[in-house]
Amino acid sequence: MFTGIVTDLGEIRSVEARANNLSALSIYTRYPRAELIDGASIACNGVCLTVVAAGEDNGRAWFAADAAAETLAITTVGRWQRGGKVNLERPLKIGDELGGHLVAGHVDGLAKVVAREDMTEMARFTLRAPHALARFVAPKGSVALDGVSLTVNEVKGDDFTVLIIPHTLHVTTFGGLKAGDDINLEVDTMARYAARLMETR
Structure with missing residues (x-):
């Protein structure tokens, strides 16, 4: 779950089309590299994506995620291009301030x-x-x-x-x-x- 309070403005690092209507994405972020753990969820323009890899380029942290056919069909993810900006938010933790409202990261x-x-x-x-x-x-x-x-x-x-x-x-x-x-x-x-x-x- 998320709160709809953006905590970083990410930048699309790469977009790669793969088989079975899958898109492989990587996004630059100001989040610490050490906190970009495989399996973690990050809301990207409101779309909950799962971190599958992470690294650094010249001191800039990035994470990779895959977007499946359903996500590409009903969201703007399929239109993202290198250099584009995306709103980022990490999941709500128990005890965190709920500054917005409960957001699932499942775009309608x-x-x-x-x-x-x-x-x-x-x-x-x-x-x-x-x-x-x-x-x-x-x-x-x-x-x-x-x-x-x-x-x-x-x-x-x-x-x-x-x-x-x-x-x-x-x-x-x-x-x-x-x-x-x-x-x-x-x-x-x-x-x-x-x-x-x-x-x-």
Whole structure:
């Protein structure tokens, strides 16, 4: 589990297509090399990936992970290119501060940036959720967008808005987002289970 609080802005080191619709990735990070242990989980733009190798290049730590067909199909991972930036977060530990909301790292689908409005020291984004996921998005509720825990401001049909503060614009990929971009969306777990309970009544 994660909290949606980004702790590093990683850089794509390499992307390699392999057999059986598998993609091998490596990502530069500021996390200490000693803490990049095989089998560890790291959320990369909201996608929970498993560390399969790690090393250093000229003092820069990196880790490798594999992305399978399902991940490539429903997330932005298949579009990542060398040099691109990704939001990183390591898993929540018992006793850690829960600064965002509980995030599983299991992306539900892609939201599209409909509009970006830059204001004084912040930005408002309007996004369109896939129709099947829109019912899980509620005003004042939580969503994870590219792994960032955010509060929903307004909802109109399949569209919703979020406000991004200066700090988040600076330390995440949101600073470079523009209209037309796709972004990984994970809906709130509580909303998902509440909807399922209503369906089975």
